[in-house]
Amino acid sequence: MKKIIGIAAILALAGCASSGASQAGFPDVAKAYPAGGTYVNLDDLRQYSEGMSKDQLYRLLGTPHFSEGMWGVRQWNYVFNLRPSLGAAPLTCQFQVHFDAAGMATGHAWQPTSCGALLQPPPAAPSPPPPAPVSKAPLRLSADALFAFDSAELSSGGHQSLDSALAGKLDDVRELKVVGYTDRIGSAEYNLNLSRQRAEAVRQYLIGRGVASGSIQAEGRGMAEPIVQCDQRQRQALVACLAPNRRVEISGIAES
Incomplete structure (x- = not known):
């Protein structure tokens, strides 16, 4: 009886040696076929899940690399060379699939365990930033068409000019800026004050049109910020030449 037990023990040890299994339960990489393992697409490998059949795994990952066979085998072993990122050096990873008696995958293991992290889906691309508000080109209106000479009160013609110029242009605007300008005739202080009053007059007009x-x-x-430079000596000619500088500009930012 002791002799029989001894023979059985020797056979068991021989079986372990022939399988090439390591102490961690993975076979010796040197015994893999093809030698050195294979390269596999990470997206394909991510499709593995418990509950898959051997036939499904065979179609997904190919033949196991250690001649485990199809029937009655409870694990398949692979050696994969995985690239963590495009152009990176490949990592040699052992992948082991465990099966139940019906040949359905019940779990898996990695050697080294860090290889499993490579199957995590890549981070989602950041959402594109929202489009920047679109600044509309300023609408330039002649102050002479809006106001009487030396006045900051909109004339009846000025109301008509604004009605015509702004028709259909206020619906998609969320911010407006009104800037008044004068020519260089007169003192700087007087002209600055006049330009402010004219800009405010147009602002009040816009409020009356329903703009918040x-x-x-x-x-x-x-x-x-003069548009033209004039050097006429005769006043009437100078006033006429400087007309483009006397203006009101309305700029807006469209709704995104």
Whole structure:
């Protein structure tokens, strides 16, 4: 009886040696076929899940690399070379699938265990930033068409000019800025004050058209930012030449 037990023990040890299994339960990588393992697409590998059949795994991952066979086998072993990212050096990873008696996958293991982290889906691409508000080109209106000479009160013609210029242009605007300008005739202080009053007059017009008062800014810049430069000596000719500088500009930011 002792002799029989001894023979059985020797056979058991021989079986362990022939399987090439390591102490951790994984076979020796050197015994894999094809030698060195294979390269596998990470997206394919991510499709593995418990409950898959051997036939499904075979179609997904191919033949196991240690000649385990199909029937009556409770585990399959693979050696995969996985790249953590495009262009990175591959990592050699052992992948082991466990099966139940019906040949359905019940679990898996990695060697080294850090290889399992490679199956985590890549981080989602950040959402694109919202489009920047679209600044509309300023609407430039002649002050001479809006106001009488040396006046900050909108004329009847000025109301008509604004009605015509702004028709259909206020529906998609969430912010408005009104800037008044004068020519260089007169003192800087006087012109600055006149430009402010004219900008405010247009602001009040816009409020009357239904634009929220809090969304309209008005400012005057006096004789700053001239469009034309004139050197006429005769006053009437100079006033006519400087007309483009006497203006009101309305700029807006469209709804995103």
